[in-house]
Amino acid sequence: MFSKCSGAFKQTRTAKRARILALGLLNCFGRHTVSGMLTACGEQFKDWSAAYRLFDGERMNTDHLFSVIRKTLVSDYLQADCPIYAHMDDTNTRKRGRKIAGTSWMRDPLGPPFHTNFIWAQRYIQLSLSLPDSSGASQSRAIPVDFYQCPTVKKPKATDEPQLWDEYKEKKKKLKLSQAGVDRVINLRNSLNQEGAQNRQILLSVDGSYTNETVIKNLPKKLL
Structure with missing residues (x-):
């Protein structure tokens, strides 16, 4: 491969x-x-x-690397008469350097519910496809096919010009997790269409943070 x-x-x-x-x-x-x-x-x-x-x-070119994995997985290992099962979630990777691109203070998802902890990290969205161990009902492994950095937008100071605040609000809409997530799902659907899997149904599983209007109303065809 x-x-x-x-x-x-x-x-x-x-x-x-x-x-x-x-x-x-x-x-x-x-x-x-x-x-x-x-x-x-x-x-x-x-x-x-x-x-x-x-x-x-x-x-x-990481997009090319993931495309090879995706093509091989769909064409050689997944049954042609079954849907493609995909999974999407966001993850934080801890970092130490303050000058690393895309890093910021983020909520620690592993912190206790009664106290909010923060970590210095990069934020990514990962998409994976399920590879069943055998035909029929069986366990499966999630094979990553997309790993997209989704940084937070730096907030301007209160004394900054209104133009900077307008740019901040616009970037915040584009880079919020739900919007970035649906963009990656659309990219996956388009990539599979170009690779000859345009008739394959995709069944996508996500957590509650993606079950909102931004995602549900913008899902492409043949994706549930």
Whole structure:
């Protein structure tokens, strides 16, 4: 499958480096860090700088990587006469650096209900497709096919110009989770249509935060 992902990289050596890290990711114990992946694939005594540069800038097209996974999953592993089961939820990834793009203070979903905790993190929306263990009623594994960053909008100061406040309100509407979520669902439906699965029904499961007017009224055809 990874050989089909070569188009996601601008250079052959970058693709080879990503392949090595992917193998290390499968064999990595504990936290899945870059150093852990390098150690798992026997590269710990070599220069690490090239591996870290792989995640700097736009050295790989993640949309292409996910498209390969999605195409392979739908065409080779899912039954053609069954609906496609999808799942969507948002998640926060903890960060430490204050200058990391898209980071902000967010509510900790693992905090106790009687006290609100905050964490410094990035916010993402993840879409996954179910891969059943066998035909018929069975357990399934959720295979990620989309991981989209959905940052919060920085609020202007009270003394800022009205134009900045208008821009803030407009961006806040576009980047709220429910709107970003329905945009990713539409993107999934369009991608499957282009890949020959336009007649396949998608059954989407979400939590209560997405069962609102913004999402329900904008769902595409053949998606429930």
